[in-house]
Amino acid sequence: MSDHETAITAAVLVIGDEILSGRTKDKNIGYIADYLTAMGIDLKEVRVVPDEEVEIVAAINALRSRYTYLFTTGGIGPTHDDITADCVAxxxxxxxxxDERAVAMLRSRYENPADLNEARLRMARIPHGxxxxENPISKAPGFRLGNVFVMAGVPSxxxxxxxxxxxxxxTGRTMLSTSIDAQGTPEGAYATGLGAIQKANPGVIIGSYPSFDGKxxxxxxxVRSRDEALLQTARSAVEALVAELVAARPTKVP
Structure with missing residues (x-):
């Protein structure tokens, strides 16, 4: 099968003014990306939207129609600005x-029935269907409707x-990955050749990632691919390109 036929895709929708203001630093995107990658699911898009109904609803409808799964984080707590459940509905x-199931979960947390007040009961409001x-930590559940999974924003x-x-x-076919050191060759020197290799190997994804150590x-x-043979073919081509460029460098005069 081709990658297109086997690919299972996903998006993450992060909901909350506190993320956009910088007050809260998101710790969920990277975790979800690692989790999905290990399952062979391609995370294709991440969006961050404010606690505004029109923005949340529009993002949910756009992303759930485009990808196999949509995961949302945030906005399912007890306060007035926790509107994710209403927006999904x-x-x-x-x-x-x-939802009586959700109410029962919350009751199991609060020994004193009076503690399960109106605000906390907001967390038991679930779209029909x-x-x-389950939430083993604070008991307030998330929910799934169609291909949308609604989760809390608290990382744990x-x-x-x-x-x-x-x-x-x-689960999909796991994406395989291999890295090649450019051996001091700058991106500008191999960009054209790398582009040609990518064009000649449509079954792979090639990226170049610079880092700076201060000096x-x-x-x-x-190089990434779900096909081991395609991966190794492209890797060999990249290694040959790097070797050719290294060999062509002017010899330094001592």
Missing amino acids: KAFGVDISH ADLI IMQAMLDNIGPLLK SFTNQIV
């Missing part, structure tokens, strides 16, 4: 109300929810 055109995602809770989601996801730049060329 609106995006799908379904009603939302207190959704399946719950999000990670626990993601572990519960994992078995439900379709000098080093470049790593990374």
